[in-house]
Amino acid sequence: MADKVYPSTKPASNGTAATKPSFPATKAQQYGATRPAYRPQPASRKRSRGCCCACVLWTTVVIFILIVLAAIAGGIIYALYRPHRPTFAVSGLKISSLNLTSTSHLTTNINLNITTRNPNKKLVYTYNPITISVTTEKDGVLVGSGSLPSFVHGTKNTTFLRASITSSGVQLDDKSGTKLSSDLKSRGGVALKLELETKVKVKMGGMNTPKARIRVRCQGIKAAVPSGKLATTASVSNAKCKADLRIKIWKWTL
Numbered sequence: 001m002a003d004k005v006y007p008s009t010k011p012a013s014n015g016t017a018a019t020k021p022s023f024p025a026t027k028a029q030q031y032g033a034t035r036p037a038y039r040p041q042p043a044s045r046k047r048s049r050g051c052c053c054a055c056v057l058w059t060t061v062v063i064f065i066l067i068v069l070a071a072i073a074g075g076i077i078y079a080l081y082r083p084h085r086p087t088f089a090v091s092g093l094k095i096s097s098l099n100l101t102s103t104s105h106l107t108t109n110i111n112l113n114i115t116t117r118n119p120n121k122k123l124v125y126t127y128n129p130i131t132i133s134v135t136t137e138k139d140g141v142l143v144g145s146g147s148l149p150s151f152v153h154g155t156k157n158t159t160f161l162r163a164s165i166t167s168s169g170v171q172l173d174d175k176s177g178t179k180l181s182s183d184l185k186s187r188g189g190v191a192l193k194l195e196l197e198t199k200v201k202v203k204m205g206g207m208n209t210p211k212a213r214i215r216v217r218c219q220g221i222k223a224a225v226p227s228g229k230l231a232t233t234a235s236v237s238n239a240k241c242k243a244d245l246r247i248k249i250w251k252w253t254l
Contacts, residue, residue, distance in 0.1 A: 083204075084119045086153060088216045088241040090194065091115040091160070093234040098143065098225050100184060104177030108144035110134060110165035111231075112194070117158045123202055125153035128211070130198040134165050137191035137219055139179040143167065148196075184225050192234070194218040200245070214245045 092113035099107045112132065118125055130148040135141060144165040153159055172180065183190045196216040202209045218241040223234035 083123055083202075085243050085245050086125055087117045087119065088196070088218070088243055089115045090218050090221060090236045090239040090241065093192070093221060093223060093236055094231050095223050095226055095234065096231040098184065098190075098223075100172075100177065100180055104172040104174065106143070106167055106170045106172055106180070108134075108165060108167040110144060112146070112163045112165055114148075114161040114163070114196070115158065116153065116161060118153045118155060121155055123204055124155060126201050126203065127151055127153065127214075128199045130161075130196050132163050132165060133195050135193050135195070136180060136183045137193040137221075138183055139176075140193075141172070141176045141180045141183070143180075143192065189222040189224040189235070191219075192221040192223055194221070194241075212246055214243060216241055216243045218242075 090113070092111075094111045096109040096111065097107055098110070112134075127150055129150050132146045132148065134143045134145070136143065144167040146163040146165040148161050148163050151159065151161075194217070196218075198214055199211040200214045201211045218239055220238040220240050221234050221236055222238075224232045226232045
């Protein structure tokens, strides 16, 4: 009977060390190898963002409070002063001469009366010298010009202004001369337009506003051309004047 050969449990003695068997890596080893190292974020960024948000919030609150206070103060000032624009009216216009020669030379002599009223109880207007121009309402041909001196318009005051509108031998171009000649021959008289322009400031208590431009336009004036030495009186019953004034008083514009 043949003898059975059993493998020896001892390591081989051929001079080489026996190799250890390799086993697959565990889950803990795999996750530990691929997971990045934890680095805590600095807390300064979060704090700075919080500070910025707080600053924006408080700035908004302060601005809102200032707007509310300004509105309340403005309402008090308006209730105390009740600002209104001055009014203007043409109270008289008399033409001594309005002559246009065949060579388009214009000679004009007009006496103008203007009434202006300050309706305010606590506002005083101070006017610079005023320039006046008279043109035809239909075609805008300049008939003459004049001026008024500076003056102070007191509270609840009505002031009468007088000015001379003149032009002496002014040479008109052919187009303007033809238009003016046609207007002067109109049966109902020539329609004239006035324009006054200057600068004005307003005194309100102890406060003075900066000077602002004021422009007054008056229309609806009908005038007959004098045929001899006698002056003619224009019809001003339908004349209407409009004042264009842009003065900032607190938050209101006159």
